[in-house]
Amino acid sequence: MTGLGEDVPLTAGAIWRRTLPVWAALILLLGATLGLAYVPLGRFATATALGIAVVKGGLVMLFFMQLRKPDPLLRLAASTALFFVAFLLILTFADVLTRSAPSQPGTVMPRSQPELPATGQRGF
Amino acid sequence: MSGLTAERAIPDRPGRAENYLTAETGLASWLLTTDHKRIGLLYMAAITVFFFLGGAAAFLLRLELFTPEGDLLSADSYNRAFTFHGVVMVWFFLIPSIPNILGNFMLPLMIGAKDLAFPRLNLISWYIFVAAGLIAVYTLVSGGVDTGWTFYTPLTTAFSNGNVLAAAAAVFVAGFSTIATAVNFIATVHLLRAPGLTWFRLPLFVWAIYATSIVMVLATPVLAMVLLLISAERAFGIPIFDPLRGGDPILFQHLFWFYSHPAVYIMILPSFGVISEVVTCYARRRVFGYSFMVYALLWIALVGFLVWGHHMFVSGQSLFANLVFSFLSFVVAVPSAIKVFNWTATLYRGQIVFDAPMIYALGFIGLFTIGGLTGLFLASVPVDIHVTDTYFVVAHFHYIMVGGAVSALYGGLSYWWPKITGRMYPEAWARFAAVMMFFGFGFTFFPMFIMGFLGMPRRYHVYPQEFQVWHVLASGGALILAVAYLLPMGYLAWSLIWGRRAIANPWGATGLEWQTSSPPPTENFDTPPVVVQGPYNYHPEHEGPPAMDREPHSPQGGQPV
Amino acid sequence: MSEAALHKPWRSLRRQREAAEFGLWVFLASEVMFFACALTGYAVNRVLWPEAFAAAARETNVLYGTINTGILLTSSLTMAVAAESARAGLRRLTLVCLGVTIAFGLAFLMVKGLEYAEDIEKHLVPGPGFRLDQPAAQIFFAFYWLLTAVHALHMTIGLCLVGTLLAQAWRGSRPLSSPAFEAAGLYWHFVDLVWIFLYPLLYLAGRS
Numbered sequence: 001m002t003g004l005g006e007d008v009p010l011t012a013g014a015i016w017r018r019t020l021p022v023w024a025a026l027i028l029l030l031g032a033t034l035g036l037a038y039v040p041l042g043r044f045a046t047a048t049a050l051g052i053a054v055v056k057g058g059l060v061m062l063f064f065m066q067l068r069k070p071d072p073l074l075r076l077a078a079s080t081a082l083f084f085v086a087f088l089l090i091l092t093f094a095d096v097l098t099r100s101a102p103s104q105p106g107t108v109m110p111r112s113q114p115e116l117p118a119t120g121q122r123g124f
Numbered sequence: 125m126s127g128l129t130a131e132r133a134i135p136d137r138p139g140r141a142e143n144y145l146t147a148e149t150g151l152a153s154w155l156l157t158t159d160h161k162r163i164g165l166l167y168m169a170a171i172t173v174f175f176f177l178g179g180a181a182a183f184l185l186r187l188e189l190f191t192p193e194g195d196l197l198s199a200d201s202y203n204r205a206f207t208f209h210g211v212v213m214v215w216f217f218l219i220p221s222i223p224n225i226l227g228n229f230m231l232p233l234m235i236g237a238k239d240l241a242f243p244r245l246n247l248i249s250w251y252i253f254v255a256a257g258l259i260a261v262y263t264l265v266s267g268g269v270d271t272g273w274t275f276y277t278p279l280t281t282a283f284s285n286g287n288v289l290a291a292a293a294a295v296f297v298a299g300f301s302t303i304a305t306a307v308n309f310i311a312t313v314h315l316l317r318a319p320g321l322t323w324f325r326l327p328l329f330v331w332a333i334y335a336t337s338i339v340m341v342l343a344t345p346v347l348a349m350v351l352l353l354i355s356a357e358r359a360f361g362i363p364i365f366d367p368l369r370g371g372d373p374i375l376f377q378h379l380f381w382f383y384s385h386p387a388v389y390i391m392i393l394p395s396f397g398v399i400s401e402v403v404t405c406y407a408r409r410r411v412f413g414y415s416f417m418v419y420a421l422l423w424i425a426l427v428g429f430l431v432w433g434h435h436m437f438v439s440g441q442s443l444f445a446n447l448v449f450s451f452l453s454f455v456v457a458v459p460s461a462i463k464v465f466n467w468t469a470t471l472y473r474g475q476i477v478f479d480a481p482m483i484y485a486l487g488f489i490g491l492f493t494i495g496g497l498t499g500l501f502l503a504s505v506p507v508d509i510h511v512t513d514t515y516f517v518v519a520h521f522h523y524i525m526v527g528g529a530v531s532a533l534y535g536g537l538s539y540w541w542p543k544i545t546g547r548m549y550p551e552a553w554a555r556f557a558a559v560m561m562f563f564g565f566g567f568t569f570f571p572m573f574i575m576g577f578l579g580m581p582r583r584y585h586v587y588p589q590e591f592q593v594w595h596v597l598a599s600g601g602a603l604i605l606a607v608a609y610l611l612p613m614g615y616l617a618w619s620l621i622w623g624r625r626a627i628a629n630p631w632g633a634t635g636l637e638w639q640t641s642s643p644p645p646t647e648n649f650d651t652p653p654v655v656v657q658g659p660y661n662y663h664p665e666h667e668g669p670p671a672m673d674r675e676p677h678s679p680q681g682g683q684p685v
Numbered sequence: 686m687s688e689a690a691l692h693k694p695w696r697s698l699r700r701q702r703e704a705a706e707f708g709l710w711v712f713l714a715s716e717v718m719f720f721a722c723a724l725t726g727y728a729v730n731r732v733l734w735p736e737a738f739a740a741a742a743r744e745t746n747v748l749y750g751t752i753n754t755g756i757l758l759t760s761s762l763t764m765a766v767a768a769e770s771a772r773a774g775l776r777r778l779t780l781v782c783l784g785v786t787i788a789f790g791l792a793f794l795m796v797k798g799l800e801y802a803e804d805i806e807k808h809l810v811p812g813p814g815f816r817l818d819q820p821a822a823q824i825f826f827a828f829y830w831l832l833t834a835v836h837a838l839h840m841t842i843g844l845c846l847v848g849t850l851l852a853q854a855w856r857g858s859r860p861l862s863s864p865a866f867e868a869a870g871l872y873w874h875f876v877d878l879v880w881i882f883l884y885p886l887l888y889l890a891g892r893s
């Protein structure tokens with residue numbers, strides 16, 4: 001009963017040795033992203049924050065979620081959704097970023113409160 | 125009697141001692157079963173109930189539209205009726221129909237597996253489905269919803285006085301069932317194929333269910349979340365889509381159609397699979413261009429995600445986005461055309477037998493072609509702007525979903541009926557019903573193209589006098605169609621008791637599902653089968669079948685030697 | 686022990702284990718799309734109303750958010766160790782790590798509860814009397830509440846799963862070779878993963 005072409009560490013020590021460095025890296029990255037959030041990076045602030053999130057996510061997926069295992073099936077399943085998220089974002093923004101002014105929200109200047117309650121009875 | 129069945133069906137031969145129907149008895153053995161075959165039948169029971177409910181709503185609509193005045197339903201109850209019709213037919217009939225009935229039953233048999241990958245999950249998904257259905261029925265009982273099945277905001281969030289939250293909850297919960305089933309199918313196809321059954325030896329029905337499952341897994345959650353968003357906005361008054369508070373209602377349409385266009389493919393891809401099985405069997409031909417059929421399925425599943433904006437040409441979406449989505453919608457038509465051409469080419473030099481499943485399949489090909497071509501009209505922006513929200517659109521998608529998916533469901537059900545129940549259905553009645561369905565369908569929905577193009581808007585319960593002739597035609601056709609739908613239910617039920625017993629392979633088909641007894645034993649196969657060649661070996665490769673003799677077909681695989 | 690973990694229709698435990706992992710990954714793909722839908726909504730509104738979103742994000746409590754991120758990352762560590770030690774047959778380590786994971790999960794929910802209480806006190810619930818003037822700031826908080834609530838719901842489900850596994854492993858009714866430990870681990874890490882992306886989007890935006 002061995003894994004999928006994977007050397008399963010059999011001692012507690014081996015397991016900790018493998019996982020603790022990953023955890024340490026994650027905590028370091030958490031500190032980094034928190035610190036960088038207060039540095040005025042302008043338009044790159046969001047990109048930096050998300051970039052660090054991607055690295056953290058990558059670490060979790062590779063080491064904790066075992067994507068290092070040479071099992072193409074799992075890698076396929078794990079990566080498919082990313083493409084479809086990209087489709088959703090790209091095509092939605094293809095509209096949002098090119099829309100003509102009158103159909104852009106904000107033409108009607110938004111108010112904090114609607115004049116009538118927004119809980120299903122406005123029309124009746 | 126049909127040419128295929130005459131010599132193969134042995135009248136009143138006693139069935140095998142033990143099969144999945146007789147292995148256990150009692151209500152608990154059904155309600156707690158983890159056998160994919162029994163769960164398929166549970167789904168059949170539940171889905172039939174919803175088909176009746178949705179059909180009853182449709183009948184009310186057509187009855188109201190018989191005259192130009194609103195004499196039967198008020199405007200408000202008409203809105204509620206078409207919303208109920210839409211919600212029930214889309215989420216409780218069309219989406220689960222072929223995958224959950226035929227897919228559940230046939231998929232493990234066709235790949236030589238004992239069951240689906242996660243049998244208990246399969247049962248749970250049925251219970252979730254039934255729970256969702258009960259919520260849908262509760263929605264109706266508590267007054268219904270008047271928003272249409274599309275839940276457009278701000279109507280749903282701010283104006284509608286119907287029970288939107290219950291309807292959204294019903295659809296949300298049904299989504300869990302869909303996703304659970306799809307995960308199950310995907311894992312099964314990947315990991316439980318019989319020895320020798322490589323990917324390019326899979327029957328096209330398996331490919332179709334696989335492609336459908338991928339779409340289900342990736343699209344359904346988006347619908348779930350967007351319903352959650354409108355429910356939160358309606359229930360708690362938090363601003364998400366409300367334009368008065370800076371929200372973007374078109375964003376709702378983007379998210380909704382990101383699910384709902386692929387949902388069309390969830391409804392039609394399984395039908396493609398059924399038609400491929402039936403056409404090859406009753407034309408006694410190898411399928412023309414097998415690998416292209418596979419690529420077309422996968423291509424549709426992928427590109428189907430990129431075209432949703434064609435529902436939004438008049439919504440205020442940008443002109444640039446209109447052009448992109450229009451172009452991509454033309455692209456997605458290509459693989460559908462490939463499939464139609466390949467089915468037609470499969471018929472060429474075939475020994476065609478006009479049994480009921482084949483009549484359904486041929487009807488499907490014709491109706492799907494019309495539905496698909498009018499889809500191209502709607503994909504081109506100028507034509508779409510002319511016919512948006514008219515009966516032209518209604519006719520178009522009913523050609524795909526009713527003319528296509530429902531015909532395929534009836535065809536598949538007839539084709540596999542001997543395998544499912546161990547009984548033969550009465551062929552003459554079945555042919556009669558199949559022909560009647562085709563004509564009933566044409567009478568119902570073809571007039572809608574005409575009146576739609578003339579400007580009759582959808583979702584109105586009163587209309588100008590000039591459209592009455594078309595509405596009367598449609599309502600009359602709907603009556604024929606209703607009889608054609610009820611008739612098979614009658615004779616199929618009849619055959620359960622009085623039908624002749626079926627042998628293992630009454631149609632001389634080549635798939636693995638026919639290499640076990642009818643009905644199959646609980647474990648599906650007495651010994652696990654081994655596959656030695658690809659599907660549809662109705663004649664030697666690169667040769668047409670001999671002119672007169674029955675072709676020497678050979679099964680895909682069987683018991684290991 | 687292997688026989689007890691093997692179920693119909695599988696012929697080998699190796700395949701069954703792969704199926705559990707693969708099935709869970711497919712389900713997670715579906716979960717990714719679930720969150721992606723709301724995040725697309727967030728992204729579109731943030732592009733439309735950048736100032737209001739930055740102003741609103743400054744109102745979230747970054748201390749609670751950071752502590753919670755740390756808690757979740759650490760719980761992922763213990764969950765990963767639990768799954769690996771279950772696979773290696775180390776019963777004691779498995780039980781301890783599952784227990785610690787549950788403790789971290791509960792701690793996360795507790796901090797989240799404190800944060801929610803503070804948010805309500807600060808009038809950060811969209812609706813009458815909202816703290817900020819820009820109307821679109823309410824949209825940010827609409828997504829804040831929705832995303833964190835859905836995430837907390839996922840945490841709760843994860844806690845139930847891990848709790849069940851802990852009880853079963855404790856009583857010995859589930860063999861350690863069962864693929865369920867790895868599957869539950871995958872789900873837990875996914876919930877962590879979602880938070881890794883929510884953290885910069887909800888707490889770090891507009892800080893500089």
Ligand SMILES: [Cu+2]
Binds near residue numbers: 388431432435
């Ligand atoms: Cu569409």
